[in-house]
Amino acid sequence: MASSRWPPEVDLIVLDLDLTFLETMFDQRLSLALGVVLVGGVVLGYSGFGTGLIFVALLSLIYSPREAVAMLMIMGSLGTSMLLTSAIRHTIWRETVPMTIVAILVIPIGSYVLLTMDQNTMQRIIGVAVFGLSIMMFLGVTYTGKRSQVTNIVAGMVSGVVAGATGLGRLLVALYFISADQPVAVQRANIIIVGSAIAIFNLIILIVTGVVTLELAVRAGVLFLPFAVTIWLGAKFFSVSTAEWFRRIVLSLIMVIALITIFI
Numbered sequence: 001m002a003s004s005r006w007p008p009e010v011d012l013i014v015l016d017l018d019l020t021f022l023e024t025m026f027d028q029r030l031s032l033a034l035g036v037v038l039v040g041g042v043v044l045g046y047s048g049f050g051t052g053l054i055f056v057a058l059l060s061l062i063y064s065p066r067e068a069v070a071m072l073m074i075m076g077s078l079g080t081s082m083l084l085t086s087a088i089r090h091t092i093w094r095e096t097v098p099m100t101i102v103a104i105l106v107i108p109i110g111s112y113v114l115l116t117m118d119q120n121t122m123q124r125i126i127g128v129a130v131f132g133l134s135i136m137m138f139l140g141v142t143y144t145g146k147r148s149q150v151t152n153i154v155a156g157m158v159s160g161v162v163a164g165a166t167g168l169g170r171l172l173v174a175l176y177f178i179s180a181d182q183p184v185a186v187q188r189a190n191i192i193i194v195g196s197a198i199a200i201f202n203l204i205i206l207i208v209t210g211v212v213t214l215e216l217a218v219r220a221g222v223l224f225l226p227f228a229v230t231i232w233l234g235a236k237f238f239s240v241s242t243a244e245w246f247r248r249i250v251l252s253l254i255m256v257i258a259l260i261t262i263f264i
Helices: 008-025 028-047 051-062 065-081 084-088 093-116 119-138 149-166 169-177 184-208 214-239 244-263
Strands: none
Touching: 028 051, 028 065, 028 214, 051 065, 051 119, 051 169, 051 244, 065 093, 065 119, 065 184, 065 214, 084 184, 093 149, 093 169, 093 184, 119 149, 119 169, 119 244, 149 169, 149 184, 169 184
C-alpha cells in the first residue's frame, strides 16, 4: 500500500512555492542583469577596471541599490578569490594590513547609510559616486603626495566608508596604490588583498543584515559563470589590441551611465 509523508495538498503547496521561486529568479530582470554582467566581464578582462562602476550603476536600475551592491560583493569576492594565491607573494603587508583594518572598522558606517537611506536617494548618490570616480580615472587622477602609515590609514578609512555605502571602495584603493612608485605586480597585489578583504567583510555585513537572501545568492551564482567566461574573453581581446583608446571609451560610457542613474 502506497504511503505519503504528508497529504497531497502539501505537495501542491511545495510545488507552488518552488515555481514561485523559479519565476522570481528567472524573470526579465535576470536577462537584463545578464547583459550587464557580460559587458562588465569583458571590460574587466580587457582593461582591468570598470566592472564595479558598471555593475553598481546599471544593476541599481534593475534591482535596488542594496541588491546591486550585494551582488557586486558576491561576484567580486568569488572573482578575486582566484587571484589571491599569486597576490600574496607580492603584497607589501606593512601598507596593506593597517589600511585593511581601518577599512573594515569603518565599513559599517557606510553600510548604515546604504541600509537606512531612501533607495531612490541612494540610487542618485551611487550615480554621483560613479560619475566622480569615472572622471577621476578618465583624467588619470592619483594620489601623488607623501606616503606614510597616516596616509594608508586615511585611504583605508575613506575606502571603507565608500565601500559600505556604494560598493565602490575597491576603486579608491586602486587609485591610491597605482600611484605608488612600486612595480606593477606589487601595486596589483596590494589592490587585490585590500579590495578582497573589503569585499568579503562588506558581504558578511550584508548577509547578517538580511540584504543577501537565498534568492539573491542563487542569482549571483547563476550570473558568475558567464561573468568568468567574459573576463577570459576580454583578456584575449586585450592580448591582440591596444587598451588606451578602449579605456577612454569605456570610461566615457560609464559617465553616461552614471548620469542616467542620477536623473532617471
